[in-house]
Amino acid sequence: MTQPQNVFKYCPRCGSKHFNFEGSRSFLCSDCGFHYFINSSAAVAGLIENEKGELLLTVRAFNPNKGMLDLPGGFVDPMESAEAALKREIKEELNLEVTEMQYLTSFPNEYVFSNFSVYTTDIAFICKVKGWNNMHIQDDISDIVFVTKQNIDWNNISAGSIKRIIEAFWNL
């Protein structure tokens, strides 16, 4: 019941109740003609390994999925590039500076926040960082862990898209 067609009740332009879901991915107000499309939001995720080849995962500090494991990253701001967003998020969450990044893959996700489904396209990059000495756990994460193919807890990964990104990274 968190999908837009179950949440949006009024036209955001004129306030009319006749804000009709068009059956696929748009709403049309039959009073003022406002046509609103549900598009996917861009989000980014970073794959960072330590010197031992272990993968960095973050622990989510807040809901949704508080306490579950995630990749560093987040939503792309309006008018921001995916690369700039990921550099910003890694700085905000970990105080690490990205020196190299390479696109890997992307997967869709449905992210429920505030009882509302946000459809995302999670875009993954393999990242290298400039040293670990200044790393600081902050912002919307509460901890980090380093994992391997052997010890990763797949049941504790926060989203299907993140699981699929890690599987693609490890060629599983």
Ligand SMILES: [Zn+2]
């Ligand atoms: Zn309207």
